[in-house]
Amino acid sequence: MNGRLWEIFLNSFTRILIPGLLVTIPLTLLAFFLAMIIATIVAFIRFANVRIIKDICRFYVWIIRGTPLLVQLFFAYYGLPILGITWNSPFVCAVVVFALNEGAYASETIRGALNSVPEGQIEAGYCVGMSYLQIMMRIVLPQALRAAFPALMNGLIGMVKDTSLASNITVTEMFFTTRTIVTTTYEPLLLYLEVAMIYLLFSSVLSKLQVYVEKKLNAQVGKE
């Protein structure tokens, strides 16, 4: 690599990494956290067969899974203001869209995991006098979340990368910044490779974390 390229590489590294740490990661974590809450509630409602709300939840999952994430972002950021729904910042809009999007997918993961908990666990709970809610919160949900954990982590890793789509609604995350730098340096090969490396770095950290937490979770129920 010649000296000029090397210099561009080094200079842009921190310029890309900083929005990575300050925007991409917070956006991912915040949206994922909200997604988990949404997913748990939606999965719970559908599992427990709560009338009417259940249908609303199914509708929500249907819409989200049936439309592209990029379209959802554009719809929310450029479309909704026409209906009078405005956003404080593109960041907030992105958090909401990513949370709703991941929430729909993860709700299906969690619902499947809830269904995989043997019926006998619930019956045993009834027999020792617990209420449905107590059984769900203390017995079924912990087991389901443990079973769903690898798939949920998959969703998290996917989301880190998908946040690059937020560049399209002017969120100044890593990819947005990289594109800006490309317009001044004209080195797309180098810079897109560089940002790809940083995404890979982030995902790898999460993968490692997944392995570690999975071990912990298994130890918690006495499995090797």
Add this chain to the structure above:
Amino acid sequence: MIEVRNLKKTFDRDPILKGISFNVEKGDVISVIGPSGSGKTTLLRCLNFLTPSDEGTLVFDGKTYDMAHTSKKEINEIRKKTAFVFQNYNLFLNKTALENVTEGLIIARKTDKVIANKKAEEMLEKVGMLERKDRYPSQLSGGQQQRVAIARALALDPEIIYFDEPTSALDPELIGEVLEVIRQLAAEKRTMIIVSHEMNFVRSISSRILFMDGGVIVEEGSPEKIFGDPKEERTREFLKTYRR
């Protein structure tokens, strides 16, 4: 103590219980025997409202319940007095042996934690599982899991315990340890209804035996009578399959 009258249950138009009636007195050890599919499990499940009944009356401690129309409150009232031991143990998989026993006490009964732990340890001691109180179900053998399940049932001070084939999921060499625990409970005059295919065991511990076939109680009587001198042809036929 308990009186069941005309209990009926149909699954998909298939009558499974066709009018079951019997009494249980305090201290009774009642065994229910009968061929596979005769409705034994369904009977126990109906008694504990895990399966809703179509028809029937339950008199429990002098109070009468319409089994087809019970409120949540009534179901809780009855479940508080009963315990259930499942064929496949159904221990809470995310709880240790000790937690399995304390869960109902602390969460459902709001018992003080210290008292609940003490009680749970006592019960685990009784079934010989105290040394393994911190193990998870996945770290216990079937026999050990079933003994913990019995401790969990006992901790709730039930007036009656229902056992649904407590040993039929176990390897032969593990059956003895579980039967021994149940035998000890019988010696303590605990009221129990036991569904079992362990004929020697049933014969030696029961105060009364119900023989079920095709959703009805075909014959009922003392172990001596049922095993020694059964009146009904169907009972004789059934018992023959167990004699070798």
